[in-house]
Amino acid sequence: MAKRTRLFLALLVWPALVQAQPLPHVRVLATGGTIAGVGSANSSAYRAGQVKVDDLVASVPGVGQIATLSTEQIANIGSTDMDEGVWRKLHERTLAALGEPGVAGVVITHGTDTIEETAFLFSLILPPQKPVVLVGSMRPSTAVSADGPANLMDAIRVAGAGTAAGRGVMLVMNDQIFDPRSVTKVDVRQVNGFAAPARGPIGHVQQPQPRFFHPAAGRAPQLALLPRKLPRVTILYAYAGMTGDDVNAVASGADGLIIAGAGAGGVSSSARKAITALARRGLPVVRTPRQGIGDIWPAEAPAPASANARNDDDDDRATIIAGRELNPAKARILLMLALQQPRTSAELQALFNDLGTSETR
Ligand code: ASP
Numbered sequence: 001m002a003k004r005t006r007l008f009l010a011l012l013v014w015p016a017l018v019q020a021q022p023l024p025h026v027r028v029l030a031t032g033g034t035i036a037g038v039g040s041a042n043s044s045a046y047r048a049g050q051v052k053v054d055d056l057v058a059s060v061p062g063v064g065q066i067a068t069l070s071t072e073q074i075a076n077i078g079s080t081d082m083d084e085g086v087w088r089k090l091h092e093r094t095l096a097a098l099g100e101p102g103v104a105g106v107v108i109t110h111g112t113d114t115i116e117e118t119a120f121l122f123s124l125i126l127p128p129q130k131p132v133v134l135v136g137s138m139r140p141s142t143a144v145s146a147d148g149p150a151n152l153m154d155a156i157r158v159a160g161a162g163t164a165a166g167r168g169v170m171l172v173m174n175d176q177i178f179d180p181r182s183v184t185k186v187d188v189r190q191v192n193g194f195a196a197p198a199r200g201p202i203g204h205v206q207q208p209q210p211r212f213f214h215p216a217a218g219r220a221p222q223l224a225l226l227p228r229k230l231p232r233v234t235i236l237y238a239y240a241g242m243t244g245d246d247v248n249a250v251a252s253g254a255d256g257l258i259i260a261g262a263g264a265g266g267v268s269s270s271a272r273k274a275i276t277a278l279a280r281r282g283l284p285v286v287r288t289p290r291q292g293i294g295d296i297w298p299a300e301a302p303a304p305a306s307a308n309a310r311n312d313d314d315d316d317r318a319t320i321i322a323g324r325e326l327n328p329a330k331a332r333i334l335l336m337l338a339l340q341q342p343r344t345s346a347e348l349q350a351l352f353n354d355l356g357t358s359e360t361r
Helices: 003-020 053-058 085-098 115-125 146-157 244-251 269-280 312-319 328-338 347-355
Strands: 026-030 068-077 103-109 132-135 167-173 176-178 203-205 210-212 233-237 254-263 285-289
Touching: 026 053, 026 085, 026 146, 053 068, 085 103, 085 115, 085 176, 103 146, 115 132, 115 167, 115 203, 115 328, 132 146, 146 167, 146 210, 203 233, 233 244, 233 328, 244 269, 254 269, 254 328, 269 285, 269 312, 285 328, 328 347
Parallel strands: 026 068, 026 103, 103 132, 132 167, 233 254, 254 285
Antiparallel strands: 167 176, 176 203, 203 210
């Protein structure tokens, strides 16, 4: 065949080849939240968790050109009602979707109030090969300028992107892609209500492809959700004048305690005595900052010169686990998972060192 004829044929066939590229198959699992919320266009009042998943997807113009979608309604709740029962069902359905060879990734729609907890939980227990993207919105679906459709489009784009493979669980809001460990809700109303204050986003969603700032780490999960009720872990929020009785009330009946402490996880002297007593009796206690930002380091061993002058601070150091970069709610998730099996304080600290920072990601 003459060269010119071959070139002519190739040009003829090329558009067909490009068109034949199959779209990625993305499974959308819906749990409710403001993204599925309904109100009136001229008021800030609305009810979360009203719109069904197929209508949510249908509200995204042109989404059929970027992915083939299949959907499942897991729940339709405000995310302050997210609990272990919904987590377990969502986890099971996410695993099932990830196990389907044709599914490239999963999107989970979720209320923004606790989305960071679900994202962090799933990041600890799901395999990283296929992307799982959590997404919500700050405005209900009926708002004049609803952010849900754009966020959902972005999330689907990320879940279907080849460059997202190996990144596991991510959170997408307002054109940004976040690591579940470092992202947090920083505003109750603004569309830029999510940030990772200490670390920043891990990428941006830009058309046609998301752009990631670092290579995928692809770490295998180190924890699992075992088939029995999760341990009960409560959170103690520190404030001026907190007493030992306050501590004991919050810790009563708990299998573990998270201190949302002042500054670098501090509490009053009275509270500290009560906490030290609980820790000495074997209650796992983790120190985090109530402002949710900052690295709480594990204590160093007391210097030899001060070994004879031990005080309460030294006792704290010996028994209380440092939550590293986790905010109180996420430290609670990690401690619940960790306490599904017996672990020493040193083992718990090692887990927080490893999973409570973003250094190795
Ligand atoms: N209250 C809502 C929820 O978390 C807030 C939201 O989705 O933005 O379900």
